[in-house]
Amino acid sequence: MDLYKVSDFYLNLLVDGEDPARRQHNSNSNKQSSFISAPSSAIPGSKIKVLLLDQHTTSIISLNSTQSELLRHDIYLITRIDNATRDKMKHLKAIVYIKPTDESINYLLEELGNPKYDTYEIFFTNMVSKSQLEKLAEADDSEVVVKVQEVFQDYLTINKDLFHFDMKIPKNRIYGDNLGSWSGFALNRTVEGLTSLLLSLKAKPVIRYEYNSPMGSKLAQEMLNAIEKPQNSSLFDFKLADTPPVLLILDRKNDPITPLLLPWTFQSMVHELIGIDNNTVDLSHTPGISKELEKIVLSSKQDQFFAESMYLNFGDLSDKIKSYVTDYKSKTNSNKKIESIEDMKQFIEEFPEFKKLSGNVSKHMTLASEINRQLNQQRLWEVSEIEQNLSSNDQHNQDLKEIENILNNVSTDPQAQAQPPISMNLKLRLVILYALRYETNSNNQIQRLKSILNNQGIPQQDLLLIDYFLQYSGVRKRLNDEDNIFDKATSNLLISGFKTNHKSDNIFMQHIPRLENIISKITRGKLTEKNYPLLSPYAEHEYSNINVGSNNNQQSGKLSLEKPQDIIIFFVGGVTYEEARIVDNLTKQNPSLRIILGGSCIHNTRSFMDEIRDAGERWPRSTR
Amino acid sequence: MSRVIGRRIGQTAQPIPPSSAATTTDITRRTADVTNERSSHTSDEPQESISGNPITGPTQPRTITANNLSQLTLTPSRSDSTLPLDPSTLEPNIIIEDTQTHLNTEVKVTPSSSLSSISSTAPHTQCKPDGLQPVRQLELSSPFLINSRSPNANGNRSRSGSDLPLIHEDDQELTIKERKIASPLSDWDQRKEDIIERTFNVNESSEDEEEGEVTETTVHDHDSEYQDQAESGNIETDNTINSSSLFCPICEEEMITLNQLNRHIDDVHLNPNATTMSSTLPSAQRTLKQSNSGLFASPLSADQSLDTISSLINKKTNEYKAKLQDINLPKQLQSKLDSLLLDNGYINPIQLSSNETNSSSQAKKQHPIEITRRHWQKQKNNQRCSYLPHCQYTSILNLKTGIIHCRHCGKIFCHEHTRYHCKLTEDADYVDHTSGASEDNWAWARVCRDCYVSRDGYQDLGQTRDLTSTFTRFRSNKSEMSDIERVKLQRRLITLMKGISDHENENYNQSNILAMFSSTLSLPNSRRLRLEKSLIPWQDESTVTNCPLCLQSFGYILRKHHCRGCGSVVCGDNMTNCSKSFDLSELKRMAYEESANGGLNNGGSSSDSSGYTVLLCKRCSTSLVSHTLNRSNSNGNYHQGSPEVSLIFNKLQILLVLKQSVELYRSRLSQLIYTFQTNNTASSSQLSQLELQRTRLTTNLKQYSLQTKELLTEIKPKSADQQALLYSIRQSSSEFIQETTSVLKSLPKLLKQISTANTNLPELGSGSSSLTPTPTPEPQSTSTASPYIQPPPTKPKISISEAHKIKELRETLLILNEQSFLIKGQIQNAIQLRKFDDLKILKANLQDLEAEMNSTRQELEKLGDVNQGL
Incomplete structure (x- = not known):
């Protein structure tokens, strides 16, 4: 259950047209000949390939691979299938990798009608319909298609355990016109995407969802249908594990707090303060940025330093970067005194690596300094402290006072007076947090805070967002679990066989996302079926050991008590990098556990607020 | 002896509904139960201090004699000696079958379940006084006060239900406070591992829930720390029970007497770490209760006992809640506790009892199995983790690091590397889930990382589905159809040509077809039209309002055309090219090419265009043209573009x-x-x-x-x-x-x-x-x-520079030779693979190379070097 492994597997399949496992087997069987690999074709040139992508697969491939990596597999040309100005190059073999949308299929039909390349190997990211396949076969008059295969990669891999579907407003809304309803497109997309994810992980899961979430239960139902579809039965025929994997569908509305807080770990912070779009960071708005650093790629797959530091908090990150720079400096220093030929030689030998290192050092330096600049400029240290207190302590009066101070730009710290004022967006966010936190507190002053904001110049209609949030995720909308989402990190709980790792001494990281509690419960088999109903695609005779002695509806009850070893979590309404960190931490602490986390998109505070605003404007006003 | 130590204090016998969610509160409650039982002997006084851990009461401890103990070990403490004394009698399944009361089934989940737990349900159990082992106490130095008591000495049987909650509350308070002062001890985690292991053993009787509770209890109960430690040893040594000698539970060293063992444990296994711990914790003295196992024959019927239990629990819960309000707990925690209680259904006796009956009946049906231990690695004195060199513990394994056998491969690992569980069969094999149902012949077992990861299907990923065959089937279906269409079309056109040539022949005798083409439009239009119409019935143009290809509607500007190939009506729009003139001589050229493909060389095709054209719709013309295109494509026409x-x-x-x-x-x-x-x-x-x-x-x-x-x-x-x-x-x-x-x-x-x-x-x-x-x-x-190339010293007569040059040329020649050899190999390959286009290129390459080689040779000859030609 490692998404990087999955994507490597598929990539190999694509470029080498061969199952890596099988190739391994072959090379084992004839070891002697593997010394000098025999050319697979008469002349080596006939191996040169072109990779044809559509808009969906372009992002998939760019997240999983680099151009030079593909070049090593003889892919000399990467281009889009919708690009009409392609040259005719009959010397090339084409690998077509597209999502089977009607649009892409039409482009492919055109291409096959007038083939520009020698032969075509066609790969689809998801299930292709029979009629689509027939159309393609009819278009292939010149019989250039030599292979058609479905691989299942209809999702975007961000980290080795994090995926998303990139469904962002305004293009791909997920919320329908009513509270708790899907937009039709988004539901289809999610079902397709999750199905392909399950297939790529070879998992046939039991499905669990939160009973209070209409969107979650709808999705769960659709997923069950997708898995149980008769035409998919051959695809979902996997070897049974000791316990069935679990697909856990969670609704963002049950934890609106996590995406509203300023996170303090590297990957999260970059996303929050600068913005990550499918591993690409756009730094062009940073003052004084050099040309080559305007667009940088942050991939834990290709960047070793980032892989090590992505979950570090800002303090540890600074240390890490410092040692990285020192390391770099020591290398440059040693290279400065080139006296002997030996030195020179060493310098030349190390040069490419050296160059790479320096690029990476400056990249991370730039990121860290930009984060630091933003933190100071927006006075985020102050704000975050209040946010954390708000989210994890119950002290209404003090919180209220602090918020009022911030809203009125009053600061007890004389130095802070000189600082730039806190942005309206931040103030609005604080009030939203306050409203969610003290919604049920009889003394709450939401109205008064709203009027303060209004006086500050935030128009009344923007203030509606606060109401949208209460409408979306007010206390009555949230799942009445025994865990309060506002709980502090009490959990150095020594739960049987389940380790967590919290340093709760950091005041900026007091809040622990609800996800952690859920994971800890599900791994102990303590997720109640009342709150988290279960749908099982398994027939009675499979996993019967679980069902022994059970009469009628006891079956699923027993299943829910199983302690799963593989969990796939999907957040309806977006996931955060902070939660990805939690998952990574938990899987490191509990190595027998494998968790894949995903969401309809990856939120930061801004995108989350925008999404709720967009949806809230369409929802009918509540009667509250 | 090992069994003695192995008795657990943390076990509770309270049947718990499987749906209950255990959290801290739950844990503390359980803990309370345990301590409760213990304190019940001391007094009924509710006010316990935090530090004052209830220790042994008037239990009349008696030091064990070696004699006694060995007897105990040998006869596995069963009062009814009707059972055989082989090791399997120690297994719970036997007991379950034997006693047949659900209560016992619940209780005796593992061989290591403690009697202390039983005594907490004592009101419903009856001890058989005869055959009881004498009360014994095994004195070790401070942290290892092992106190073994017989249950009748506990006196729980006589305890009334009413005083129970009281004590319970106190302990509750106590444990809560304890929890507060408890610093997370590093080796708790390891202990937890141990417990998990136990957990999975316990699972055999499917009382998942119950043992889960137990686990947590032990984790939070400081008191049981050392018993757990001892247990971890016990696990390793359970298999030695059938031999009559004593073993140290920790290092498996063989002992002759109990005293020796006592001393051994003191000397060898009392590491300083443990001592400091015991000093920091006020409740340093621990009791380990041990007793006979055959005490479970309940005189009460199952229902009765159920009722009692549920009412007891009910009562306890209420008391507990009341007490909670007294204690000034933080508001949050309290509400949490409340919701927990509700959620867990403790206050719902009906649900409780129904659950119990279910689980008990289930337990009867299941036959927990014992995973074989024959393949276990023998433990050495300086045992290291088998995961070396990747293990963090490079030193010898001890209690702290854990000494655990992987149940599957039998090797010994540290705790950290056996934190994995999978289902194993009796033969310590993986459970094959495909072989239908696999009944109940498996148990959860602790395995090492490698065994966990190498399970079949665990690493599987990347489902794919190859549709090539489906695709080619579709394609061949379609191309057959189009072939037929195309042949029909060709026939029609040939008929047309024939008709024309017949006409020509009428006019010009003996003139050939070629001549016919040169005479443009010699055919009168009317006759030609008749001829064309005779090929295929034309579609009635009045019925067609839109062009079937471009969907434009016909009008005055957009003319209707009849396709001569298929007779359908299409538009005459020049932009869309729905209909176009097709040069009949093309057909001839195609025929030539086809025959050329067949291997015949008919010489150059007639390149002259006769200008004799026929109107064809887009569909027909593409089906004609694309076919020929295919042919040229399959010929590998690289010179396009x-x-x-x-x-x-x-x-x-x-x-x-x-x-x-x-x-x-x-x-x-x-x-x-x-x-x-x-x-x-x-x-x-x-x-x-x-x-x-x-x-x-x-x-x-x-x-x-x-x-x-x-x-x-x-x-x-x-x-x-x-x-x-x-x-x-x-x-x-x-x-x-x-x-x-x-x-x-x-x-x-x-x-x-x-x-x-x-x-x-x-x-x-x-x-x-x-x-x-x-x-x-x-x-x-x-x-x-x-x-770099040094002149060969063997040729002194040639000048240095010449030698240089010769050497250089020789090298070049050599390389060229090699290259041509390579290319020759490739040519062979290409011929074999019938890649004739590649062949052309390769041959051209070879020619170039040979030319170069020749020139190099000549140069060499000029320099007088005759020995070339490697």
């Missing part, structure tokens, strides 16, 4: 051939280097071989880089695609060059090493030393490669 593209690819072919030869030399060279590095010496022949390979490599590489440069400078990209292609070529070649030079770079150093090693071979030493000082050339500057 722009001239730049073909130029790029021609050059690229050469590059790739060169690259291949470079790769060949490189692999040879690196193999040589490898052998040198391993041997660190080299014979002179080996060295010369090395030099030869290196020269070949450098020369080839030089050529390669030159060719690349040429390609990149000569060709000016005309389109984005070409540019991208050139970029890729540059990238891949620069990477390749870098890779190759890195091999070359390692050479000088190596040669230096060898030369110092081979100082006794002066000529080689000098030869190689001439190589060392020159830094490895950048491939672009490999023109300097020639100076």
